[in-house]
């Protein structure tokens with residue numbers, strides 16, 4: 580299945596205006612999520628895994644105690660694509676604040 584192409588800097592900047600919980604640029608989208616406990620953070624990763632598998636698009640996850648650092652980038656495209664935007668929206672549905 581072909582994967583969508585990487586977006587231009589202007590396209591990424593425009594998309595980020597509709598994703599206020601995310602920052603970043605063409606090299607990746609970033610969001611930090613604080614959870615109440617380490618276990619809650621691990622459970623959040625498991626929930627993320629279901630979304631990632633559904634989309635066949637996977638976040639880079641860095642867990643520090645109860646803080647998740649998420650990076651979205653399309654490795655195959657060496658940039659940010661529409662799949663990263665879709666994944667960001669789905670993550671925001673799952674972890675709204």
Ligand SMILES: C[C@H](O)[C@H](O)[C@H]1CNC2=NC(N)=NC(=O)C2=N1
Pocket residue numbers: 635636637638651652653654655656
């Ligand atoms: C075969 C499979 O579709 C690819 O390897 C997918 C899996 N998940 C992926 N996730 C991300 N973030 N980037 C990719 O390039 C990517 N490739």
